[in-house]
Amino acid sequence: xxxLNDLDVFYGDAQALWGVSMEVREGEMVTLLGSNGxxxxxxxxxxxGLLRPRKGEIRFGDVRLxxxxxxxxxxxxxxxxxxxxxxxxxxxxxxNLLVGAYNSRGWAGRQSTxxxxxxxxxxxxxxxxxxxxxxxxxxxxxxAIGRALMSQPAILMLDEPSLGLAPKIVxxxxxxxxxxxxxxxTILLNEQNVQIALQVAHRGYVMESGRISLEGEASALIxxxxxxxxxxxx
Amino acid sequence: xxxxxxxxxxxxxxxxxxxxxxxxxxxxxxxxxxMKMLNFAHGEFYMLGGYVLYFALTVFGIPPAVCLLLAVVIxxxxxxxxxKIAIHPLLDKPGWELSPLVVTVGISIFLQNLALKxxxxxxxxxxxxxxxxxxxxxxxxxxxxxxxxxVTALVMVGxxxxxxxxxxxxxxxxxxxxxxxxxxxxxxxxxxxxxTFGISSAMAALAAALLAPIFSINPWMGNAALLKGFITVxxxxxxxxxxxxxxxxxxxxxxSISVVVLSSEWKxxxxxxxxxxxxxxxxxxxxGTKEW
Numbered sequence: 001x002x003x004l005n006d007l008d009v010f011y012g013d014a015q016a017l018w019g020v021s022m023e024v025r026e027g028e029m030v031t032l033l034g035s036n037g038x039x040x041x042x043x044x045x046x047x048x049g050l051l052r053p054r055k056g057e058i059r060f061g062d063v064r065l066x067x068x069x070x071x072x073x074x075x076x077x078x079x080x081x082x083x084x085x086x087x088x089x090x091x092x093x094x095x096n097l098l099v100g101a102y103n104s105r106g107w108a109g110r111q112s113t114x115x116x117x118x119x120x121x122x123x124x125x126x127x128x129x130x131x132x133x134x135x136x137x138x139x140x141x142x143x144a145i146g147r148a149l150m151s152q153p154a155i156l157m158l159d160e161p162s163l164g165l166a167p168k169i170v171x172x173x174x175x176x177x178x179x180x181x182x183x184x185x186t187i188l189l190n191e192q193n194v195q196i197a198l199q200v201a202h203r204g205y206v207m208e209s210g211r212i213s214l215e216g217e218a219s220a221l222i223x224x225x226x227x228x229x230x231x232x233x234x
Numbered sequence: 235x236x237x238x239x240x241x242x243x244x245x246x247x248x249x250x251x252x253x254x255x256x257x258x259x260x261x262x263x264x265x266x267x268x269m270k271m272l273n274f275a276h277g278e279f280y281m282l283g284g285y286v287l288y289f290a291l292t293v294f295g296i297p298p299a300v301c302l303l304l305a306v307v308i309x310x311x312x313x314x315x316x317x318k319i320a321i322h323p324l325l326d327k328p329g330w331e332l333s334p335l336v337v338t339v340g341i342s343i344f345l346q347n348l349a350l351k352x353x354x355x356x357x358x359x360x361x362x363x364x365x366x367x368x369x370x371x372x373x374x375x376x377x378x379x380x381x382x383x384x385v386t387a388l389v390m391v392g393x394x395x396x397x398x399x400x401x402x403x404x405x406x407x408x409x410x411x412x413x414x415x416x417x418x419x420x421x422x423x424x425x426x427x428x429x430t431f432g433i434s435s436a437m438a439a440l441a442a443a444l445l446a447p448i449f450s451i452n453p454w455m456g457n458a459a460l461l462k463g464f465i466t467v468x469x470x471x472x473x474x475x476x477x478x479x480x481x482x483x484x485x486x487x488x489x490s491i492s493v494v495v496l497s498s499e500w501k502x503x504x505x506x507x508x509x510x511x512x513x514x515x516x517x518x519x520x521x522g523t524k525e526w
Contacts, residue, residue, distance in 0.1 A: 012328060048418055049417070050414055050417065050418070069422075070417050071417050071420055071421055071422045071423065072420065072422075074418065074419065074420040075420060079418075080418050082414070082415060082418060086412050086414065086415040086418075087412075087415070088407065088408050088411040088412055088415065088416075089411060090407070090411055091404075091407060091408070091411065095404060095407075098404065099404060099405070099408045099416070099419050099421070100419055102401070102404065102405055102408070102419050102420050102421050103419065103420025103421075104420075105420070106420075107401075147419070151419070151420065
Protein backbone atom coordinates (compact mmCIF):
# COMPACT_ATOMS: atom_id res chain seq x y z
CA UNK A 1 0.00 0.00 0.00
CA UNK A 2 2.66 2.50 1.10
CA UNK A 3 6.26 1.88 0.13
CA LEU A 4 9.28 3.94 1.09
CA ASN A 5 12.30 3.08 -0.96
CA ASP A 6 15.85 4.13 -0.05
CA LEU A 7 15.05 7.65 1.20
CA ASP A 8 17.75 10.21 1.92
CA VAL A 9 16.40 13.36 3.60
CA PHE A 10 18.32 16.50 4.57
CA TYR A 11 17.69 19.55 6.73
CA GLY A 12 19.76 22.06 4.81
CA ASP A 13 23.13 20.32 4.63
CA ALA A 14 22.57 17.99 7.56
CA GLN A 15 21.45 14.53 6.58
CA ALA A 16 18.63 13.19 8.72
CA LEU A 17 17.61 9.97 6.96
CA TRP A 18 19.94 7.45 5.36
CA GLY A 19 18.49 4.97 2.89
CA VAL A 20 15.23 4.44 4.74
CA SER A 21 12.99 1.76 3.25
CA MET A 22 9.77 0.49 4.75
CA GLU A 23 6.40 -0.85 3.84
CA VAL A 24 2.90 -0.44 5.24
CA ARG A 25 0.32 -3.01 4.10
CA GLU A 26 -3.39 -2.46 3.94
CA GLY A 27 -5.25 -3.06 7.19
CA GLU A 28 -2.26 -3.33 9.45
CA MET A 29 -0.81 -1.16 12.14
CA VAL A 30 2.87 -0.50 11.72
CA THR A 31 4.86 1.25 14.37
CA LEU A 32 8.04 3.21 13.94
CA LEU A 33 10.09 3.01 17.13
CA GLY A 34 13.18 4.78 18.31
CA SER A 35 14.42 7.44 20.64
CA ASN A 36 14.18 11.18 20.27
CA GLY A 37 16.01 12.42 17.19
CA UNK A 38 16.20 9.01 15.53
CA UNK A 39 14.35 10.30 12.46
CA UNK A 40 10.78 9.11 13.11
CA UNK A 41 9.17 12.54 12.73
CA UNK A 42 11.34 13.27 9.69
CA UNK A 43 10.05 10.07 8.08
CA UNK A 44 6.40 11.02 8.60
CA UNK A 45 6.97 14.58 7.42
CA UNK A 46 8.60 13.24 4.28
CA UNK A 47 5.61 11.01 3.57
CA UNK A 48 3.17 13.88 4.03
CA GLY A 49 5.26 16.17 1.83
CA LEU A 50 6.39 18.73 4.41
CA LEU A 51 9.93 17.56 3.68
CA ARG A 52 11.25 16.37 0.33
CA PRO A 53 13.71 13.47 -0.05
CA ARG A 54 16.91 14.17 -1.93
CA LYS A 55 17.00 10.56 -3.03
CA GLY A 56 14.57 7.66 -3.08
CA GLU A 57 10.87 7.27 -3.76
CA ILE A 58 7.59 7.05 -1.88
CA ARG A 59 4.88 5.02 -3.56
CA PHE A 60 1.30 5.01 -2.45
CA GLY A 61 -0.45 2.64 -4.81
CA ASP A 62 0.39 4.15 -8.19
CA VAL A 63 1.04 7.63 -6.84
CA ARG A 64 4.56 8.93 -6.38
CA LEU A 65 4.15 11.03 -3.25
CA UNK A 66 7.56 12.70 -3.41
CA UNK A 67 6.43 14.36 -6.63
CA UNK A 68 2.98 15.36 -5.37
CA UNK A 69 2.18 18.84 -4.06
CA UNK A 70 2.19 18.59 -0.24
CA UNK A 71 -1.35 19.95 0.15
CA UNK A 72 -2.80 17.39 -2.26
CA UNK A 73 -1.32 14.33 -0.54
CA UNK A 74 -4.21 14.16 1.93
CA UNK A 75 -6.55 13.88 -1.04
CA UNK A 76 -5.07 10.47 -1.86
CA UNK A 77 -5.97 9.23 1.60
CA UNK A 78 -3.00 9.94 3.83
CA UNK A 79 -3.76 11.94 6.95
CA UNK A 80 -1.28 12.95 9.62
CA UNK A 81 -1.69 13.70 13.30
CA UNK A 82 1.42 15.84 13.76
CA UNK A 83 3.72 15.82 16.74
CA UNK A 84 2.56 18.26 19.41
CA UNK A 85 -0.95 18.10 17.91
CA UNK A 86 -0.64 21.42 16.06
CA UNK A 87 -4.28 22.42 16.43
CA UNK A 88 -5.55 25.81 15.27
CA UNK A 89 -5.67 27.39 18.75
CA UNK A 90 -8.06 30.27 18.01
CA UNK A 91 -10.63 28.13 16.25
CA UNK A 92 -13.34 26.16 17.96
CA UNK A 93 -13.30 22.37 18.21
CA UNK A 94 -15.87 22.08 15.43
CA UNK A 95 -13.94 24.46 13.19
CA ASN A 96 -10.74 22.50 13.78
CA LEU A 97 -12.51 19.31 12.78
CA LEU A 98 -14.03 20.93 9.68
CA VAL A 99 -10.63 22.17 8.54
CA GLY A 100 -9.64 18.50 8.58
CA ALA A 101 -12.16 18.00 5.79
CA TYR A 102 -10.78 20.91 3.73
CA ASN A 103 -9.98 18.70 0.76
CA SER A 104 -11.84 17.06 -2.07
CA ARG A 105 -11.81 13.77 -0.17
CA GLY A 106 -13.55 14.90 2.99
CA TRP A 107 -15.54 18.06 2.20
CA ALA A 108 -18.72 16.62 0.72
CA GLY A 109 -19.30 14.17 3.57
CA ARG A 110 -18.09 16.49 6.34
CA GLN A 111 -21.32 16.68 8.34
CA SER A 112 -21.73 12.92 8.67
CA THR A 113 -18.00 12.38 9.36
CA UNK A 114 -18.29 15.04 12.04
CA UNK A 115 -21.04 13.02 13.72
CA UNK A 116 -18.86 9.88 13.49
CA UNK A 117 -15.96 11.71 15.15
CA UNK A 118 -18.26 12.95 17.91
CA UNK A 119 -19.39 9.38 18.43
CA UNK A 120 -15.77 8.23 18.83
CA UNK A 121 -14.94 11.15 21.14
CA UNK A 122 -18.17 12.16 22.94
CA UNK A 123 -16.31 14.70 25.08
CA UNK A 124 -15.53 16.72 21.95
CA UNK A 125 -19.21 17.22 21.28
CA UNK A 126 -19.60 18.78 24.72
CA UNK A 127 -16.64 21.05 23.97
CA UNK A 128 -17.54 21.79 20.37
CA UNK A 129 -17.79 25.59 20.70
CA UNK A 130 -14.72 25.91 22.88
CA UNK A 131 -11.48 27.29 21.42
CA UNK A 132 -9.05 24.44 20.81
CA UNK A 133 -6.24 26.27 22.59
CA UNK A 134 -8.16 26.12 25.87
CA UNK A 135 -8.61 22.31 25.94
CA UNK A 136 -6.64 19.89 28.11
CA UNK A 137 -3.80 17.92 26.55
CA UNK A 138 -5.85 14.76 26.21
CA UNK A 139 -8.77 16.57 24.62
CA UNK A 140 -6.42 18.32 22.23
CA UNK A 141 -5.02 14.96 21.17
CA UNK A 142 -8.57 13.76 20.51
CA UNK A 143 -9.24 16.82 18.35
CA ALA A 144 -6.00 16.16 16.47
CA ILE A 145 -6.99 12.54 15.77
CA GLY A 146 -10.56 13.53 14.94
CA ARG A 147 -9.33 16.24 12.60
CA ALA A 148 -7.21 13.71 10.71
CA LEU A 149 -10.16 11.31 10.49
CA MET A 150 -12.28 14.05 8.90
CA SER A 151 -10.56 13.43 5.56
CA GLN A 152 -11.69 9.79 5.71
CA PRO A 153 -8.13 8.57 5.27
CA ALA A 154 -6.93 5.21 4.03
CA ILE A 155 -3.81 5.58 6.16
CA LEU A 156 -3.71 7.45 9.44
CA MET A 157 -0.24 8.52 10.52
CA LEU A 158 0.25 9.49 14.14
CA ASP A 159 3.35 11.15 15.53
CA GLU A 160 3.81 10.48 19.25
CA PRO A 161 0.15 10.57 20.27
CA SER A 162 1.03 9.54 23.83
CA LEU A 163 3.46 12.39 24.44
CA GLY A 164 2.74 14.29 27.64
CA LEU A 165 -0.53 12.51 28.39
CA ALA A 166 -1.63 10.70 31.54
CA PRO A 167 -1.41 6.86 31.35
CA LYS A 168 -5.19 6.53 31.52
CA ILE A 169 -5.68 8.78 28.50
CA VAL A 170 -2.91 7.00 26.60
CA UNK A 171 -4.68 3.69 27.21
CA UNK A 172 -7.95 5.13 25.98
CA UNK A 173 -6.36 6.55 22.83
CA UNK A 174 -4.73 3.24 21.96
CA UNK A 175 -8.05 1.49 22.45
CA UNK A 176 -9.55 3.91 19.94
CA UNK A 177 -6.70 3.28 17.51
CA UNK A 178 -7.49 -0.43 17.72
CA UNK A 179 -11.12 0.30 16.86
CA UNK A 180 -10.02 2.46 13.94
CA UNK A 181 -7.98 -0.41 12.51
CA UNK A 182 -10.86 -2.81 12.90
CA UNK A 183 -12.99 -0.44 10.83
CA UNK A 184 -10.45 -0.81 8.02
CA UNK A 185 -8.13 2.20 8.33
CA THR A 186 -4.43 1.43 8.15
CA ILE A 187 -2.22 3.05 10.79
CA LEU A 188 1.39 4.14 10.83
CA LEU A 189 2.41 5.10 14.34
CA ASN A 190 5.50 6.85 15.66
CA GLU A 191 5.93 6.04 19.29
CA GLN A 192 8.51 6.41 22.02
CA ASN A 193 6.45 4.29 24.36
CA VAL A 194 7.73 1.04 22.88
CA GLN A 195 5.90 -1.15 25.36
CA ILE A 196 2.40 -0.03 24.45
CA ALA A 197 3.17 0.38 20.73
CA LEU A 198 4.35 -3.22 20.36
CA GLN A 199 1.31 -4.50 22.24
CA VAL A 200 -1.06 -2.93 19.73
CA ALA A 201 0.87 -2.96 16.44
CA HIS A 202 1.24 -5.82 13.96
CA ARG A 203 4.71 -4.99 12.79
CA GLY A 204 7.44 -2.57 13.74
CA TYR A 205 10.54 -0.80 12.49
CA VAL A 206 13.26 0.42 14.82
CA MET A 207 15.08 3.61 13.82
CA GLU A 208 18.49 4.61 15.10
CA SER A 209 20.39 7.72 13.95
CA GLY A 210 18.35 8.10 10.79
CA ARG A 211 18.56 4.48 9.69
CA ILE A 212 16.25 1.49 10.03
CA SER A 213 18.17 -0.85 12.29
CA LEU A 214 15.60 -3.57 12.90
CA GLU A 215 12.27 -4.67 11.53
CA GLY A 216 9.85 -7.48 12.12
CA GLU A 217 6.59 -8.72 13.60
CA ALA A 218 5.67 -6.92 16.80
CA SER A 219 5.71 -10.24 18.70
CA ALA A 220 9.26 -10.92 17.50
CA LEU A 221 10.50 -7.41 18.28
CA ILE A 222 9.19 -7.62 21.82
CA UNK A 223 11.38 -10.70 22.32
CA UNK A 224 14.40 -9.19 20.60
CA UNK A 225 17.42 -8.86 22.86
CA UNK A 226 18.43 -5.40 21.59
CA UNK A 227 14.90 -4.01 21.81
CA UNK A 228 14.47 -5.35 25.32
CA UNK A 229 17.75 -3.82 26.49
CA UNK A 230 17.64 -0.49 24.67
CA UNK A 231 13.93 0.34 24.74
CA UNK A 232 12.13 -1.75 27.30
CA UNK A 233 14.78 -1.55 30.02
CA UNK A 234 14.65 -5.27 30.64
CA UNK B 235 -16.11 79.60 17.80
CA UNK B 236 -16.10 76.00 18.93
CA UNK B 237 -19.66 74.85 19.39
CA UNK B 238 -21.11 71.46 20.25
CA UNK B 239 -22.52 71.30 16.76
CA UNK B 240 -19.11 71.84 15.22
CA UNK B 241 -17.59 69.13 17.42
CA UNK B 242 -20.27 66.64 16.39
CA UNK B 243 -19.67 67.45 12.75
CA UNK B 244 -15.96 67.00 13.24
CA UNK B 245 -16.46 63.68 15.03
CA UNK B 246 -18.43 62.49 12.02
CA UNK B 247 -15.73 63.75 9.66
CA UNK B 248 -13.21 61.98 11.87
CA UNK B 249 -15.11 58.72 11.62
CA UNK B 250 -15.09 59.09 7.84
CA UNK B 251 -11.35 59.59 7.89
CA UNK B 252 -11.14 56.69 10.35
CA UNK B 253 -12.94 54.47 7.86
CA UNK B 254 -10.18 55.11 5.39
CA UNK B 255 -7.48 54.37 7.96
CA UNK B 256 -9.34 51.23 8.98
CA UNK B 257 -9.68 50.02 5.39
CA UNK B 258 -6.01 50.60 4.65
CA UNK B 259 -4.94 49.12 7.99
CA UNK B 260 -7.10 46.01 7.80
CA UNK B 261 -5.38 45.13 4.52
CA UNK B 262 -1.99 45.45 6.19
CA UNK B 263 -3.08 43.50 9.24
CA UNK B 264 -4.54 40.77 7.03
CA UNK B 265 -1.19 40.26 5.30
CA UNK B 266 0.67 40.39 8.58
CA UNK B 267 -1.72 37.91 10.18
CA UNK B 268 -1.62 35.36 7.37
CA MET B 269 1.75 35.73 5.69
CA LYS B 270 3.66 37.15 8.68
CA MET B 271 5.16 39.87 6.54
CA LEU B 272 4.92 43.64 6.16
CA ASN B 273 3.85 45.04 2.82
CA PHE B 274 5.53 48.32 1.97
CA ALA B 275 3.83 48.40 -1.42
CA HIS B 276 0.40 48.65 0.19
CA GLY B 277 0.29 52.43 -0.38
CA GLU B 278 0.86 51.93 -4.09
CA PHE B 279 -2.15 49.67 -4.43
CA TYR B 280 -4.04 52.44 -2.68
CA MET B 281 -2.71 54.85 -5.29
CA LEU B 282 -3.66 52.53 -8.15
CA GLY B 283 -7.19 52.36 -6.77
CA GLY B 284 -7.32 56.15 -6.97
CA TYR B 285 -6.14 56.21 -10.57
CA VAL B 286 -8.54 53.49 -11.69
CA LEU B 287 -11.38 55.52 -10.24
CA TYR B 288 -10.12 58.74 -11.83
CA PHE B 289 -9.94 57.27 -15.32
CA ALA B 290 -13.15 55.34 -15.05
CA LEU B 291 -15.11 58.29 -13.70
CA THR B 292 -13.72 61.34 -15.44
CA VAL B 293 -12.32 59.91 -18.69
CA PHE B 294 -14.84 57.16 -19.45
CA GLY B 295 -17.78 58.62 -17.58
CA ILE B 296 -18.75 55.36 -15.90
CA PRO B 297 -21.24 55.67 -12.98
CA PRO B 298 -19.48 55.96 -9.57
CA ALA B 299 -20.75 52.67 -8.13
CA VAL B 300 -19.37 50.76 -11.12
CA CYS B 301 -16.13 52.74 -10.85
CA LEU B 302 -15.68 51.59 -7.25
CA LEU B 303 -16.26 48.01 -8.27
CA LEU B 304 -13.78 48.36 -11.13
CA ALA B 305 -11.13 49.81 -8.79
CA VAL B 306 -11.62 46.92 -6.37
CA VAL B 307 -11.55 44.20 -9.03
CA ILE B 308 -8.65 45.57 -11.07
CA UNK B 309 -6.46 46.20 -8.03
CA UNK B 310 -7.36 42.76 -6.63
CA UNK B 311 -6.02 41.19 -9.82
CA UNK B 312 -2.93 43.41 -9.80
CA UNK B 313 -2.22 42.57 -6.15
CA UNK B 314 -2.61 38.85 -6.74
CA UNK B 315 -0.35 39.06 -9.80
CA UNK B 316 2.35 40.97 -7.93
CA UNK B 317 2.27 38.38 -5.16
CA LYS B 318 2.51 35.54 -7.64
CA ILE B 319 5.35 37.08 -9.65
CA ALA B 320 7.45 38.88 -7.07
CA ILE B 321 6.76 37.45 -3.63
CA HIS B 322 5.90 33.80 -4.27
CA PRO B 323 9.35 32.78 -5.52
CA LEU B 324 10.96 34.25 -2.40
CA LEU B 325 8.90 32.38 0.18
CA ASP B 326 10.30 29.33 1.99
CA LYS B 327 13.91 29.99 1.20
CA PRO B 328 15.93 29.35 4.37
CA GLY B 329 17.93 32.46 5.23
CA TRP B 330 15.82 34.63 2.92
CA GLU B 331 13.17 35.51 5.49
CA LEU B 332 13.57 39.26 4.97
CA SER B 333 13.50 39.19 1.19
CA PRO B 334 9.68 39.28 0.71
CA LEU B 335 9.62 42.45 2.81
CA VAL B 336 12.48 44.00 0.87
CA VAL B 337 10.86 43.14 -2.44
CA THR B 338 7.72 45.04 -1.39
CA VAL B 339 9.90 48.13 -0.93
CA GLY B 340 11.12 47.59 -4.48
CA ILE B 341 7.58 47.15 -5.79
CA SER B 342 6.60 50.36 -4.05
CA ILE B 343 9.39 52.36 -5.70
CA PHE B 344 8.68 50.75 -9.06
CA LEU B 345 4.93 51.43 -9.03
CA GLN B 346 5.35 55.00 -7.81
CA ASN B 347 7.76 55.84 -10.60
CA LEU B 348 5.75 53.96 -13.17
CA ALA B 349 2.72 56.06 -12.23
CA LEU B 350 4.83 59.20 -12.45
CA LYS B 351 6.12 58.22 -15.89
CA UNK B 352 2.72 57.28 -17.31
CA UNK B 353 0.39 59.75 -15.67
CA UNK B 354 2.74 62.62 -14.86
CA UNK B 355 3.11 64.64 -11.70
CA UNK B 356 0.01 66.81 -12.03
CA UNK B 357 -2.60 66.22 -9.33
CA UNK B 358 -5.85 64.77 -10.64
CA UNK B 359 -9.15 65.88 -9.18
CA UNK B 360 -12.33 63.87 -9.10
CA UNK B 361 -15.83 65.32 -8.66
CA UNK B 362 -18.05 64.28 -5.77
CA UNK B 363 -20.09 61.14 -6.48
CA UNK B 364 -23.08 62.96 -5.07
CA UNK B 365 -23.23 66.69 -4.45
CA UNK B 366 -25.00 68.32 -1.57
CA UNK B 367 -25.34 67.85 2.15
CA UNK B 368 -27.88 66.31 4.44
CA UNK B 369 -29.01 68.04 7.59
CA UNK B 370 -29.99 66.24 10.79
CA UNK B 371 -31.01 68.47 13.71
CA UNK B 372 -28.94 71.29 12.31
CA UNK B 373 -25.87 69.11 11.83
CA UNK B 374 -24.67 69.13 8.25
CA UNK B 375 -23.07 66.15 6.57
CA UNK B 376 -21.88 65.94 2.98
CA UNK B 377 -23.41 63.07 1.02
CA UNK B 378 -19.94 62.12 -0.22
CA UNK B 379 -18.75 61.57 3.34
CA UNK B 380 -21.83 59.56 4.18
CA UNK B 381 -21.16 57.36 1.16
CA UNK B 382 -17.58 56.79 2.33
CA UNK B 383 -18.76 55.89 5.81
CA UNK B 384 -21.52 53.48 4.85
CA VAL B 385 -19.70 51.75 1.99
CA THR B 386 -16.61 51.13 4.12
CA ALA B 387 -18.70 49.92 7.05
CA LEU B 388 -20.61 47.56 4.79
CA VAL B 389 -17.43 46.18 3.23
CA MET B 390 -15.81 45.69 6.63
CA VAL B 391 -18.80 43.76 7.97
CA GLY B 392 -18.92 41.72 4.77
CA UNK B 393 -15.23 40.98 5.00
CA UNK B 394 -15.58 39.94 8.64
CA UNK B 395 -18.38 37.52 7.81
CA UNK B 396 -16.40 36.19 4.86
CA UNK B 397 -13.42 35.42 7.11
CA UNK B 398 -15.54 33.88 9.84
CA UNK B 399 -18.11 31.97 7.84
CA UNK B 400 -16.85 31.01 4.38
CA UNK B 401 -14.78 27.97 3.51
CA UNK B 402 -12.04 30.20 2.16
CA UNK B 403 -12.06 32.24 5.38
CA UNK B 404 -11.66 29.05 7.38
CA UNK B 405 -8.67 28.07 5.23
CA UNK B 406 -7.21 31.54 5.65
CA UNK B 407 -7.52 31.44 9.43
CA UNK B 408 -6.07 27.94 9.60
CA UNK B 409 -3.13 29.05 7.46
CA UNK B 410 -2.58 32.07 9.70
CA UNK B 411 -2.62 29.94 12.86
CA UNK B 412 -0.47 27.03 11.70
CA UNK B 413 0.82 26.88 8.17
CA UNK B 414 2.23 23.35 8.20
CA UNK B 415 -0.84 21.90 9.89
CA UNK B 416 -2.99 23.68 7.29
CA UNK B 417 -0.96 22.07 4.50
CA UNK B 418 -1.45 18.66 6.10
CA UNK B 419 -5.23 19.24 6.00
CA UNK B 420 -5.08 19.82 2.27
CA UNK B 421 -5.08 23.61 2.21
CA UNK B 422 -3.13 25.12 -0.66
CA UNK B 423 -1.30 27.69 1.42
CA UNK B 424 0.29 29.43 -1.55
CA UNK B 425 -3.07 29.96 -3.19
CA UNK B 426 -4.39 31.39 0.06
CA UNK B 427 -1.43 33.82 0.12
CA UNK B 428 -2.09 35.00 -3.43
CA UNK B 429 -5.78 35.63 -2.79
CA THR B 430 -5.05 37.23 0.58
CA PHE B 431 -2.67 39.66 -1.08
CA GLY B 432 -5.31 40.45 -3.67
CA ILE B 433 -7.99 41.10 -1.05
CA SER B 434 -5.65 43.28 0.96
CA SER B 435 -4.76 45.36 -2.11
CA ALA B 436 -8.42 45.64 -3.06
CA MET B 437 -9.31 47.07 0.36
CA ALA B 438 -6.65 49.75 -0.03
CA ALA B 439 -7.99 50.51 -3.50
CA LEU B 440 -11.52 50.84 -2.18
CA ALA B 441 -10.40 53.36 0.45
CA ALA B 442 -8.56 55.43 -2.14
CA ALA B 443 -11.42 55.31 -4.63
CA LEU B 444 -13.95 56.45 -2.04
CA LEU B 445 -11.73 59.27 -0.84
CA ALA B 446 -10.66 60.41 -4.30
CA PRO B 447 -13.19 63.31 -4.45
CA ILE B 448 -11.89 64.65 -1.11
CA PHE B 449 -8.14 64.19 -1.61
CA SER B 450 -6.58 64.56 -5.03
CA ILE B 451 -4.81 61.77 -6.87
CA ASN B 452 -1.08 61.73 -7.47
CA PRO B 453 1.73 59.17 -7.70
CA TRP B 454 2.84 59.76 -4.09
CA MET B 455 -0.54 59.58 -2.40
CA GLY B 456 0.31 56.09 -1.12
CA ASN B 457 3.12 57.29 1.14
CA ALA B 458 0.91 59.06 3.64
CA ALA B 459 -1.69 56.29 3.49
CA LEU B 460 0.93 53.62 4.21
CA LEU B 461 2.37 55.56 7.14
CA LYS B 462 -1.06 56.13 8.68
CA GLY B 463 -1.94 52.52 7.94
CA PHE B 464 1.08 51.22 9.82
CA ILE B 465 0.36 53.51 12.77
CA THR B 466 -3.24 52.30 12.84
CA VAL B 467 -2.18 48.67 12.74
CA UNK B 468 0.36 49.01 15.51
CA UNK B 469 -2.05 51.11 17.57
CA UNK B 470 -4.73 48.44 17.32
CA UNK B 471 -2.36 45.49 17.68
CA UNK B 472 -0.50 43.84 14.81
CA UNK B 473 -2.62 41.21 13.13
CA UNK B 474 -5.85 42.19 14.87
CA UNK B 475 -8.82 43.08 12.65
CA UNK B 476 -10.83 44.65 15.49
CA UNK B 477 -7.74 46.62 16.41
CA UNK B 478 -7.40 47.98 12.88
CA UNK B 479 -11.01 49.20 12.92
CA UNK B 480 -10.85 50.75 16.39
CA UNK B 481 -7.37 52.15 15.80
CA UNK B 482 -8.56 53.79 12.59
CA UNK B 483 -11.56 55.37 14.28
CA UNK B 484 -9.50 56.70 17.18
CA UNK B 485 -6.88 58.24 14.91
CA UNK B 486 -9.44 59.70 12.52
CA UNK B 487 -11.55 61.32 15.23
CA UNK B 488 -8.56 62.62 17.16
CA UNK B 489 -7.12 64.20 14.04
CA SER B 490 -10.29 65.84 12.97
CA ILE B 491 -11.13 67.23 16.40
CA SER B 492 -7.60 68.57 16.75
CA VAL B 493 -8.16 70.51 13.53
CA VAL B 494 -10.88 72.62 15.16
CA VAL B 495 -9.51 72.73 18.69
CA LEU B 496 -5.89 73.44 17.72
CA SER B 497 -5.26 73.92 14.03
CA SER B 498 -4.81 71.73 10.99
CA GLU B 499 -0.99 71.74 11.31
CA TRP B 500 -1.42 69.96 14.62
CA LYS B 501 -3.39 66.95 13.44
CA UNK B 502 -0.38 64.75 12.71
CA UNK B 503 1.21 65.81 16.00
CA UNK B 504 -1.91 64.68 17.84
CA UNK B 505 -2.08 61.40 15.90
CA UNK B 506 1.55 60.54 16.59
CA UNK B 507 1.26 61.63 20.23
CA UNK B 508 -1.64 59.20 20.73
CA UNK B 509 0.34 56.52 18.96
CA UNK B 510 3.40 57.01 21.15
CA UNK B 511 1.29 57.16 24.32
CA UNK B 512 -0.47 53.90 23.53
CA UNK B 513 2.85 52.22 22.79
CA UNK B 514 4.27 53.38 26.13
CA UNK B 515 1.27 52.08 28.06
CA UNK B 516 0.45 49.02 25.91
CA UNK B 517 3.39 48.05 23.68
CA UNK B 518 1.45 45.30 21.95
CA UNK B 519 -1.33 47.67 20.84
CA UNK B 520 -4.92 48.02 22.03
CA UNK B 521 -5.99 44.48 21.14
CA GLY B 522 -2.57 42.90 21.44
CA THR B 523 -0.92 40.85 18.76
CA LYS B 524 -3.46 38.33 17.68
CA GLU B 525 -3.92 35.52 15.26
CA TRP B 526 -6.83 35.28 12.88
